[in-house]
Amino acid sequence: MRARRVSIHQMPVNSTLSPNPIRVRMLDCGMPLLVEEMAGVRTAAVSWLLPAGNATDPEGEAGDGWSSLLAELSQRGAGSRDSRAFSDELDRAGVQRAVTPAAVHIVVSGTTIGSRVDQALSLFADLVVRPHLPAESLDAVRSLALQSLESLQDDPQHRVSLRLRERHLPPPFNRSGYGNKIAFERAEISALRKDWMERARPVGSILSIAGAVDADDLARTLDRLLKDWHGTALDVRATGAMIGGVFHEEDASNQTHIALGLDAPSEQQPESLLCRLATNILGGETSSRLFTEVREKRGLCYAVNAGYSGGRDRGMVSLYAGSTPERAQETLDTMLAELVRFEQGIDEGELRRAVVGMKSRLIMQGESTAARAAALGSDWYRLGRCRSLGELAQEVDSVTLGGLNAWIAQSMGSAWRKGMTMCSVGKTEPRTT
Amino acid sequence: MRARRVSIHQMPVNSTLSPNPIRVRMLDCGMPLLVEEMAGVRTAAVSWLLPAGNATDPEGEAGDGWSSLLAELSQRGAGSRDSRAFSDELDRAGVQRAVTPAAVHIVVSGTTIGSRVDQALSLFADLVVRPHLPAESLDAVRSLALQSLESLQDDPQHRVSLRLRERHLPPPFNRSGYGNKIAFERAEISALRKDWMERARPVGSILSIAGAVDADDLARTLDRLLKDWHGTALDVRATGAMIGGVFHEEDASNQTHIALGLDAPSEQQPESLLCRLATNILGGETSSRLFTEVREKRGLCYAVNAGYSGGRDRGMVSLYAGSTPERAQETLDTMLAELVRFEQGIDEGELRRAVVGMKSRLIMQGESTAARAAALGSDWYRLGRCRSLGELAQEVDSVTLGGLNAWIAQSMGSAWRKGMTMCSVGKTEPRTT
Known part of the structure; x- marks a missing residue:
C-alpha cells in the first residue's frame, strides 16, 4: 500500500479541545444544571431530561405508551398560555424545539440564540411544571398515537430493530416506544395528569445547556422559574430477564x-x-x-x-x-x-x-x-x-x-x-x- | 393573548451575522472555488458539485440511473490507490464523507479538521479527476442499484414524493434518481468511464469550502492538484413540459x-x-x-x-x-x-x-x-x-x-x-x- 503513513499524534487535539468550562449547579429544586459556556458561538441549546420515558410508563394495557401521549399533550398549553399562544411564543423566541418520548426520559430540547435562552427556559419551565394537559386535546393526541402504532406495519426495517430491543434488553427497557393499543384507548386525562405530576419531578431530572450562556445567570433564572417544583421521581430498574434467542x-x-x-x-x-x-x-x-x-x-x-x-x-x-x-x-x-x-x-x-x-x-x-x-x-x-x-x-x-x-x-x-x-x-x- | 410582544428588531442579527469573508477564486482549470473563512471553528467542510446528476444521465433504458452507479464506482479506488487504500486514507485523514447522486449534480462532500483539509482535497481530486471506476466492482455496484430500485416498493411515503416530482417537474428534472432497471442491467464499464470523463469536467463544476481555511492557500493547492483537468460539461435544460394532473x-x-x-x-x-x-x-x-x-x-x-x-x-x-x-x-x-x-x-x-x-x-x-x-x-x-x-x-x-x-x-x-x-x-x- 502506497498510502503515506500518518501518526495519530499529528492531530493536536487534546491540548486545545474544549477549553470551555463545564459548570455544575445544583438548583434549589434538586435538579442538577449542567452548563458548558462555549466561546465563539451565538446560539444556545437546551436539553431537559424528564424521568418520564417509555420504560417508566405503567405496564401493557395499563399504560404502555402514555409517555407518547404526555409528550404531545405537554406542548398544548402551559402556564398562562393556551396551546396556540404557547406555540406562537416559542416561535417568537426563535426556538427550534422538540419534545421526544425516549426509552428512559422524555426529552425537551431546543436551540435559539443565546440572548433569547431565558425566554425559551421560561416557556420550557411552564411546559414541565405547569402544563395544561387539556382534556379537549386528548382525542386528537390519542388518534395520533394509534396511527403511529398502526404505521409501524409499513416499516419492516424499523420493526426489526424494535423486535431486537424487545428480546435483547430486560423489561421495562425493552419496550418499543410505540405503546399499547388498549392503553391508548383507555387513557383518561385525569390519570395522565396525575402520572405527569408523579414522574416529571426535579430529583431525577437533568437540565443541560451549552452555548453563548453564563452558568450563574442561568442558575438564578431557573431557581426563580422552578421555585414551586418539588419531589423525587422513582428510578427505573430492570424487572426481569431478557428473552433472547x-x-x-x-x-x-x-x-x-x-x-x-x-x-x-x-x-x-x-x-x-x-x-x-x-x-x-x-x-x-x-x-x-x-x-x-x-x-x-x-x-x-x-x-x-x-x-x-x-x-x-x-x-x-x-x-x-x-x-x-x-x-x-x-x-x-x-x-x-x-x-x-x-x-x-x-x-x-x-x-x-x-x-x-x-x-x-x-x-x-x-x-x-x-x-x-x-x-x-x-x-x-x-x-x-x-x-x-x-x-x-x-x-x-x-x-x-x-x-x-x-x-x-x-x-x-x-x-x-x-x-x-x-x-x-x-x-x-x-x-x- | 397575554404573550409579551417582542419586536423582531430586538434581535441584533444583521450587523454581526457572518463577518466572515467569502472569497471567490477562479481556478486555472475553469472551476470556481468559493471559500468562507470562518472565525472560531476548527473544522473545514468541502462541497464539490459535479454536473453529473440524474438529470444529465442518458434517457430511460439508455442510462437513467448511471449517476448512481458512477457515484458508487468513483469511491472504489483513484489515483495511486486501490479501493481499500483509498477508503483507508480518507479515514486516516478523519474525513466524514459522502458521494451523493442528486438531481443535477453528483455531490462529493466531506468534513474534517482544518489542518487536514489539504489531505482530503488531494483524495477528492483523485476521485474526481483520476477515478479507477474498476471493472471488477461493476457487478456489486449494479446489484446495489437494482436492490435500491426494488426497495422503493417498500416505501410508499417516499414513492409519493417521487411521483409528484415526476409529474410536476419538466423532464429531465422529473427523474426519480432511482434509475431504470434495464439501464442498470445493460451498463458496461467502458461506457460508464467515457460518461464520467464527459460529465465530470471543471467548467460546470463548483467547489466550495467553509471553515478554518485560507482561500489563497486552497487555490494554490487546488491549481496543483487539478492541473491536468480540462473541459466544459454540457448544461442541462428542460426538454419538454411537465405532465401535471x-x-x-x-x-x-x-x-x-x-x-x-x-x-x-x-x-x-x-x-x-x-x-x-x-x-x-x-x-x-x-x-x-x-x-x-x-x-x-x-x-x-x-x-x-x-x-x-x-x-x-x-x-x-x-x-x-x-x-x-x-x-x-x-x-x-x-x-x-x-x-x-x-x-x-x-x-x-x-x-x-x-x-x-x-x-x-x-x-x-x-x-x-x-x-x-x-x-x-x-x-x-x-x-x-x-x-x-x-x-x-x-x-x-x-x-x-x-x-x-x-x-x-x-x-x-x-x-x-x-x-x-x-x-x-x-x-x-x-x-x-
Missing part, C-alpha cells in the same frame, strides 16, 4: 431485514471505550469490515452496519443488514463469518483510523451547541458527571493495539457470540446454521 | 400518502423569499396553519407539512400528508381548505414569527461549516454568486406585511391552485372534489 416475523416486504444483538459493557465500565472502538472497526465506518465484505465486495446490500450503545446499567452491540430475500442467507452468513474472524483482533492501521475518526467527531461535536448540550445530560445520567471533549480525546489516545486486542480476545469470543439474539423480518427466514 | 397509485400500505405540487418562483426571482416565508407560515413550522388544523386540532396525521424549494430555473411548493385510509379524505379536504383560505393573507404575528424563525436558522447555519459550504455552492449554481448570512438576514428584514400579502393575493390565488398536481399512494384514492 432467535425470532422471525413473516412480512410481504421486498427486503429481508436482519438484526443481531450482543451484550456489551455499560458506559460506566472502563471497557466501554474499547467496545466502541472495536464496534466501529467491525461495522461503524465506510472502511469497516462489514461494509467492505458485505456491501463493497459482494454487493449484498446497501445498508449494513454495527453500532455500540452504552447505557447506564448495560450496553449492547447491534448489527443490522437489509437485503433481498434471495441474498439474505448469504448476507447473514457473511456477517456471522466476520463476527467469528473479529475475535482474532485488529491491526495497527484499523486502530489508527478508528482513533482519528473518533477524534474528528469529537472536534465536530465541539462546534455544535445542540450536540454538547445532549452529551452533558447523557453523561450525567449514565456516569453522574460530565466529561469534557479534552478528557474524551485523552482517553481515546491512551488505547493501545495490544490492550484493545487483548480485550477483544477475551470479550468478543465464542461465549459472547453464544449470547447473541437474532431477529429477522421478511418473506424468508435466514438461518444461523 | 391527478395520479393515484394503489398500494396495500396502512397509510394513504398525499402529495401536492404547485408552481413557485425560481431562487433567482426576487419573489423567492416571499414564497419561502409564505410557505413556512402555511406549513413549515410547528405553529403553521397546516400543522395546527390537520395535526393539532383534528389529529388526522402525524406528518403534514409544506415546503418551498427554489431551483435555478424554477421553484416548487409541495405539500405532504400521510394519514389512515379512513381519514385521508378529511385530511385532503382540510389541506385544500387551508390553501383556499391562505389567499386571504397572513397576519402580523404570523409574519413576525416566520421572520424570527428564519433569522434564528441563519445564525445556526453560521455555526456549521458543512451547512455554509453547501449553501455557497448552491447559491453559486442558482444565482451565479454567493450570499452572506448578513445579506440574507437584511433581505428578510425588508419584508413588510403589506408587501407579502399583496404577493400572496396575486400569486397564490385560484389560478395558482388550478395548476396543482396531486399524487396519492394507498388503498383508497382521496378526491379533490
Whole structure:
C-alpha cells in the first residue's frame, strides 16, 4: 500500500479541545444544571431530561405508551398560555424545539440564540411544571398515537430493530416506544395528569445547556422559574430477564431485514471505550469490515452496519443488514463469518483510523451547541458527571493495539457470540446454521 | 393573548451575522472555488458539485440511473490507490464523507479538521479527476442499484414524493434518481468511464469550502492538484413540459400518502423569499396553519407539512400528508381548505414569527461549516454568486406585511391552485372534489 503513513499524534487535539468550562449547579429544586459556556458561538441549546420515558410508563394495557401521549399533550398549553399562544411564543423566541418520548426520559430540547435562552427556559419551565394537559386535546393526541402504532406495519426495517430491543434488553427497557393499543384507548386525562405530576419531578431530572450562556445567570433564572417544583421521581430498574434467542416475523416486504444483538459493557465500565472502538472497526465506518465484505465486495446490500450503545446499567452491540430475500442467507452468513474472524483482533492501521475518526467527531461535536448540550445530560445520567471533549480525546489516545486486542480476545469470543439474539423480518427466514 | 410582544428588531442579527469573508477564486482549470473563512471553528467542510446528476444521465433504458452507479464506482479506488487504500486514507485523514447522486449534480462532500483539509482535497481530486471506476466492482455496484430500485416498493411515503416530482417537474428534472432497471442491467464499464470523463469536467463544476481555511492557500493547492483537468460539461435544460394532473397509485400500505405540487418562483426571482416565508407560515413550522388544523386540532396525521424549494430555473411548493385510509379524505379536504383560505393573507404575528424563525436558522447555519459550504455552492449554481448570512438576514428584514400579502393575493390565488398536481399512494384514492 502506497498510502503515506500518518501518526495519530499529528492531530493536536487534546491540548486545545474544549477549553470551555463545564459548570455544575445544583438548583434549589434538586435538579442538577449542567452548563458548558462555549466561546465563539451565538446560539444556545437546551436539553431537559424528564424521568418520564417509555420504560417508566405503567405496564401493557395499563399504560404502555402514555409517555407518547404526555409528550404531545405537554406542548398544548402551559402556564398562562393556551396551546396556540404557547406555540406562537416559542416561535417568537426563535426556538427550534422538540419534545421526544425516549426509552428512559422524555426529552425537551431546543436551540435559539443565546440572548433569547431565558425566554425559551421560561416557556420550557411552564411546559414541565405547569402544563395544561387539556382534556379537549386528548382525542386528537390519542388518534395520533394509534396511527403511529398502526404505521409501524409499513416499516419492516424499523420493526426489526424494535423486535431486537424487545428480546435483547430486560423489561421495562425493552419496550418499543410505540405503546399499547388498549392503553391508548383507555387513557383518561385525569390519570395522565396525575402520572405527569408523579414522574416529571426535579430529583431525577437533568437540565443541560451549552452555548453563548453564563452558568450563574442561568442558575438564578431557573431557581426563580422552578421555585414551586418539588419531589423525587422513582428510578427505573430492570424487572426481569431478557428473552433472547432467535425470532422471525413473516412480512410481504421486498427486503429481508436482519438484526443481531450482543451484550456489551455499560458506559460506566472502563471497557466501554474499547467496545466502541472495536464496534466501529467491525461495522461503524465506510472502511469497516462489514461494509467492505458485505456491501463493497459482494454487493449484498446497501445498508449494513454495527453500532455500540452504552447505557447506564448495560450496553449492547447491534448489527443490522437489509437485503433481498434471495441474498439474505448469504448476507447473514457473511456477517456471522466476520463476527467469528473479529475475535482474532485488529491491526495497527484499523486502530489508527478508528482513533482519528473518533477524534474528528469529537472536534465536530465541539462546534455544535445542540450536540454538547445532549452529551452533558447523557453523561450525567449514565456516569453522574460530565466529561469534557479534552478528557474524551485523552482517553481515546491512551488505547493501545495490544490492550484493545487483548480485550477483544477475551470479550468478543465464542461465549459472547453464544449470547447473541437474532431477529429477522421478511418473506424468508435466514438461518444461523 | 397575554404573550409579551417582542419586536423582531430586538434581535441584533444583521450587523454581526457572518463577518466572515467569502472569497471567490477562479481556478486555472475553469472551476470556481468559493471559500468562507470562518472565525472560531476548527473544522473545514468541502462541497464539490459535479454536473453529473440524474438529470444529465442518458434517457430511460439508455442510462437513467448511471449517476448512481458512477457515484458508487468513483469511491472504489483513484489515483495511486486501490479501493481499500483509498477508503483507508480518507479515514486516516478523519474525513466524514459522502458521494451523493442528486438531481443535477453528483455531490462529493466531506468534513474534517482544518489542518487536514489539504489531505482530503488531494483524495477528492483523485476521485474526481483520476477515478479507477474498476471493472471488477461493476457487478456489486449494479446489484446495489437494482436492490435500491426494488426497495422503493417498500416505501410508499417516499414513492409519493417521487411521483409528484415526476409529474410536476419538466423532464429531465422529473427523474426519480432511482434509475431504470434495464439501464442498470445493460451498463458496461467502458461506457460508464467515457460518461464520467464527459460529465465530470471543471467548467460546470463548483467547489466550495467553509471553515478554518485560507482561500489563497486552497487555490494554490487546488491549481496543483487539478492541473491536468480540462473541459466544459454540457448544461442541462428542460426538454419538454411537465405532465401535471391527478395520479393515484394503489398500494396495500396502512397509510394513504398525499402529495401536492404547485408552481413557485425560481431562487433567482426576487419573489423567492416571499414564497419561502409564505410557505413556512402555511406549513413549515410547528405553529403553521397546516400543522395546527390537520395535526393539532383534528389529529388526522402525524406528518403534514409544506415546503418551498427554489431551483435555478424554477421553484416548487409541495405539500405532504400521510394519514389512515379512513381519514385521508378529511385530511385532503382540510389541506385544500387551508390553501383556499391562505389567499386571504397572513397576519402580523404570523409574519413576525416566520421572520424570527428564519433569522434564528441563519445564525445556526453560521455555526456549521458543512451547512455554509453547501449553501455557497448552491447559491453559486442558482444565482451565479454567493450570499452572506448578513445579506440574507437584511433581505428578510425588508419584508413588510403589506408587501407579502399583496404577493400572496396575486400569486397564490385560484389560478395558482388550478395548476396543482396531486399524487396519492394507498388503498383508497382521496378526491379533490
